[in-house]
Amino acid sequence: MTIRHLDHADTLRLPVTGGPFNFRHTVWKPSHYDTPLEAHTADRSWRTFRVGDLVVGVRLMCEDRTVVADIYTDGDYKPTHREWLRTRLTTSYGLNEDISVFTALAEQVPAMRGPLTALAGMRQSCPEDHFEISVIALLLQNMTIAGTARMTRALLAHHGILVHFDGVTLRAWFTPVEIAQVTAETFKQQDRLGYRAKTLPHLAAFFRDHTPEDLHGENLMEKFQEIKGIGSYTAAVMASHASRDPSVFGIDVWNRKIFARTILRAPDADAEVITHRMNALFPGHAGTAALYLVEHDYLSTPVAPLLDPSGISAWNQALEAPTA
DNA sequence: AGCCAGGTAATCC
DNA sequence: GGATTACATGGC
Numbered sequence: 001m002t003i004r005h006l007d008h009a010d011t012l013r014l015p016v017t018g019g020p021f022n023f024r025h026t027v028w029k030p031s032h033y034d035t036p037l038e039a040h041t042a043d044r045s046w047r048t049f050r051v052g053d054l055v056v057g058v059r060l061m062c063e064d065r066t067v068v069a070d071i072y073t074d075g076d077y078k079p080t081h082r083e084w085l086r087t088r089l090t091t092s093y094g095l096n097e098d099i100s101v102f103t104a105l106a107e108q109v110p111a112m113r114g115p116l117t118a119l120a121g122m123r124q125s126c127p128e129d130h131f132e133i134s135v136i137a138l139l140l141q142n143m144t145i146a147g148t149a150r151m152t153r154a155l156l157a158h159h160g161i162l163v164h165f166d167g168v169t170l171r172a173w174f175t176p177v178e179i180a181q182v183t184a185e186t187f188k189q190q191d192r193l194g195y196r197a198k199t200l201p202h203l204a205a206f207f208r209d210h211t212p213e214d215l216h217g218e219n220l221m222e223k224f225q226e227i228k229g230i231g232s233y234t235a236a237v238m239a240s241h242a243s244r245d246p247s248v249f250g251i252d253v254w255n256r257k258i259f260a261r262t263i264l265r266a267p268d269a270d271a272e273v274i275t276h277r278m279n280a281l282f283p284g285h286a287g288t289a290a291l292y293l294v295e296h297d298y299l300s301t302p303v304a305p306l307l308d309p310s311g312i313s314a315w316n317q318a319l320e321a322p323t324a
Numbered sequence: 325a326g327c328c329a330g331g332t333a334a335t336c337c
Numbered sequence: 338g339g340a341t342t343a344c345a346t347g348g349c
Binding site for chain 1: 328329
């Protein structure tokens with residue numbers, strides 16, 4: 001179990017455009033389950049990224065209308081990496097996105113009053129790339145959050161990269177190329193993915209052979225669902241998060257009840273009814289509305305609460321333990 | 325001890 | 338077609 005120590009290599013100052021910005025609720029989402037990929041305190045966040053072969057640790061803070069990203073790496077950091085990271089971070093957290101159209105629509109909907117007030121300026125976040133978010137969506141299929149978190153830890157412990165930077169210990173994703181030769185049997189026996197094990201090699205091959213850019217828009221969604229084990233939910237999570245399509249959201253048995261309760265004032269409802277209602281209320285922005293409804297629902301009882309700064313060392317020890 | 329979970333595809337009428 | 342069921346797993 002080797003650990004890689006990443007050194008400070010750069011500081012990026014990323015301007016925020018497009019109206020109000022809520023740093024904390026953009027970078028840390030109350031509904032997101034705990035992973036070794038990131039850590040958050042009240043005013044700063046740490047997150048790992050892959051830039052191809054390069055492994056990068058990022059510490060994020062916010063000064064007024066600027067996100068300050070300190071970059072840590074142990075590789076050969078080149079100017080192209082700087083530009084790639086500038087683009088990746090700006091896109092991942094929607095720093096250049098204008099959500100005023102959504103806000104104007106939401107102000108007309110009583111059910112959105114609470115979410116808008118509490119979360120004003122929150123934007124979609126997806127530090128994962130298309131492959132990584134697809135793995136997460138795959139692990140969410142028909143599984144409890146505890147089970148999804150367990151499988152995520154197993155995959156990252158066995159196939160990811162353990163890193164230490166700026167006083168925190170985290171893991172970084174594997175790339176499609178790095179797990180291309182891992183068999184479904186290994187994912188099943190070693191990582192305990194259950195029936196999802198069969199899908200992961202296809203996911204890796206898909207994103208090894210296609211860049212999301214050359215399969216844009218609906219074409220990507222359609223091609224993606226040709227993979228056995230990838231259905232409308234997993235594809236929608238990829239589209240709404242990594243492709244950042246504000247009109248799309250994946251419906252599952254969990255958020256379905258949240259939407260039914262908040263929008264339809266019912267304990268539950270058919271997915272088709274919810275989709276129709278959300279699209280009618282928020283044409284072109286139903287995905288953003290879904291994001292606000294879910295995060296507001298979890299704001300008072302977050303799945304993975306913010307760490308106290310003194311809690312970071314305990315976090316580190318848990319990850320560095322051999323069984324992590 | 326069972327259920328069943330932030331789905332999907334195969335099978336059945 | 339739409340309804341029903343198997344799929345793997347382990348936390349509660």
